[in-house]
Amino acid sequence: xxxxxPLILKLLASSVTAAGRAGKxxxxxxxxxxxxxxxxxxxDLQTEADRSAQRCIIASLSQQFPxxxxxxxxxxxxCEVPSDWxxxxxxxxxxxxxxxxxxxxxxxxxxxxxxxxxxxxSEYTQGLLDHVTVLIGVSVKGKAVGGVIHQPxxxxxxxxxxxxxxxxxxxxxxxxxxxPMSPPSGKxxxxxxxSHSDGVVLKALEVFNPDEVLRVGGAGHKVRxxxxxxxx
Numbered sequence: 001x002x003x004x005x006p007l008i009l010k011l012l013a014s015s016v017t018a019a020g021r022a023g024k025x026x027x028x029x030x031x032x033x034x035x036x037x038x039x040x041x042x043x044d045l046q047t048e049a050d051r052s053a054q055r056c057i058i059a060s061l062s063q064q065f066p067x068x069x070x071x072x073x074x075x076x077x078x079c080e081v082p083s084d085w086x087x088x089x090x091x092x093x094x095x096x097x098x099x100x101x102x103x104x105x106x107x108x109x110x111x112x113x114x115x116x117x118x119x120x121x122s123e124y125t126q127g128l129l130d131h132v133t134v135l136i137g138v139s140v141k142g143k144a145v146g147g148v149i150h151q152p153x154x155x156x157x158x159x160x161x162x163x164x165x166x167x168x169x170x171x172x173x174x175x176x177x178x179x180p181m182s183p184p185s186g187k188x189x190x191x192x193x194x195s196h197s198d199g200v201v202l203k204a205l206e207v208f209n210p211d212e213v214l215r216v217g218g219a220g221h222k223v224r225x226x227x228x229x230x231x232x
Contacts, residue, residue, distance in 0.1 A: 006099040008106050008138070008146070008170070011065060011113070013090035015136045015148045016166050016177075018060040021087045022053035022117060022134045023152030023164045030124070037125060045121045050074050052085075053117035053134060060087040067108040072115040091168075093176065100172025103145065112139045129153035146170035187211045 005013075029035065029049040036048030054072045059081040061070055116135040118124060123131035134150040146169055154165035169175040190210040192201060205213060 005095050006104050006106070007065075007108065007111075008103045008140070009095055009097065009099050010090065011061075011068070011111065011138060012146055012148070012168060012170055013092070013094040014061060014064055014087070015057075015113070015138070016091040016094065016150075016168055017089055018057045018087045019134045019136055019148045019150035020164065020166055021060065021085065022056045023150045025049065025052050025056055025085065026118060026124075026132065026134070026152045027164075030129070035125060045125060046074060047118070047121060047125065049124065050118040050121060054115055055079065055081050056085040056087070057115050057117060057134075057136065059085065061113060064088060065108060068111055068113055070113045070115065072117065074117060094168065097173055100170070102172060103140065103170075106140050110141050112142075113137070114139070129156060146173075189214060 026049045029047070029052065034048065036051075038046050051074055054074045058070050058072055058076075061068065063086060114135075114137040119133045119135050120128075120131040123129075130151075130153055132152055134152065135147065137147040138145055149167045150164055151166075152164040154162060156162045165177065167175065167177040188208070188210045189212045190205065190208055191214040192205065
């Protein structure tokens, strides 16, 4: 990576490619059928895909940005990472962007990277693959400023050999990786949980009185669903 690029852009660009590699690992494990499911708690599952995807992302980013603080959702692992899991390239489109002025001089000590290697684990184990996402968030001085949502199975029912899709965003720069769509005119749509509904959620839906309710699994998939109806 060229040293002339601001750190925040290099990190976001590297996160996009690392998330894509993690997505391939997730697909490969599902194809083998050896999910290695363990139960972390009530209604809280973990699979080999969660563990391996996290190792891929953290190892890749740590190699390129050794002084960053990176926090993963799963327990840390000290296992050696296969060489083909290490991603050192980055998204050139992001590097070509103009960095927001307020983020130009951000240093590594100001940044914390948050990794959810497989959001929607329950749906993953049930074969609801379009709900699965890889999430990487970036905060600067305690404030969320950007992140990446990778969909390993985007459009997989139509494309047999899909490589997925990666959506990214940065405050002051905007978003990329997808084409926004306007919602149906005059229609109020609410996205909510697929499997964790309770009285509070039901009451909120009653108050909102939406025309349509989208019940989807995974926080990343919920965000993706909302972005798909954003204004172009």
